[in-house]
Ligand code: PEP
């Protein structure tokens with residue numbers, strides 16, 4: 223997993239985002255020593271501020287939280303021999319901005335550094351706690367098809383609240399599949415208890431679903447919970463056709479607690495395109511990439527909502543610049559639950575999608591033909 227470890231969980235009573243981070247301290251070394259950090263903290267404390275480290279793969283930058291406008295404080299910080307500069311960042315999403323000092327940060331999922339290799343996450347929409355073997359077989363099959371991470375819904379937000387909402391026992395099945403295959407796992411969390419259980423169990427990527435994409439209390443809980451860990455978060459785009467900055471700012475809100483391992487996941491918006499479950503939005507990727515360094519993993523399954531349309535959407539997503547795909551797959555879709563009977567592709571179809579999208583990925587990056595196989 224990524225190396226976004228931020229040390230101790232921030233003890234801030236409120237989020238950085240609400241405090242309008244405008245000032246970042248960029249040190250000369252990649253990270254400050256504890257003594258240098260204490261020196262920095264002593265200065266800002268005199269002015270009623272705090273320091274929040276934001277830990278990237280290569281460097282750590284230090285945000286000032288509080289009223290950061292004191293000129294004398296800034297002058298004293300700039301005078302420290304280990305401080306390169308103190309930057310005021312104007313972007314509405316300062317940490318996730320393409321110009322942020324975190325732009326060199328790489329989010330890592332299992333063996334894949336996003337941005338260096340196409341990541342394919344695949345697995346069932348929903349784990350059926352009564353039929354664990356389906357999930358265990360699916361996990362093995364998606365691994366054999368070439369997926370590098372496994373998805374499986376434990377707790378489910380549903381279109382109809384009276385539909386099956388998941389079962390905590392499925393978490394054991396998910397982690398069992400992870401141990402057997404060696405694949406990192408992604409699962410959706412919807413409340414603090416899910417977050418605690420998932421992190422305790424060792425889930426590698428927490429998913430925030432489209433229905434909760436703008437649930438700022440949940441984003442805050444997730445941001446706090448993953449600070450100081452290597453866990454990543456996959457943030458789905460909200461269901462409504464929201465603006466780009468809304469999406470990136472929601473990611474920023476999670477990262478502001480100290481762990482920048484946030485992945486953006488377009489998954490189609492509403493109203494849907496007649497015939498599709500949602501309106502496919504994989505073409506958003508180049509626009510996101512002009513503004514943010516955050517990796518983009520597209521979910522074609524929820525976008526189009528029907529297995530037969532998933533391959534084309536996956537190919538389009540990679541052509542548009544996606545760093546990865548999250549695809550619902552099942553060894554026996556018609557015996558699945560949740561979205562699986564209509565949306566899940568079979569392992570054979572997944573293997574085709576993976577080889578074709580890898581070829582497009584290589585083509586897009588101008589790699590030699592041999593790498594496209
Ligand atoms: C899911 O991934 O199964 C899911 C419910 O996704 P979304 O939040 O995008 O609808």
Ligand code: MN
Nearest residue numbers: 347550560561
């Ligand atoms: Mn689903």
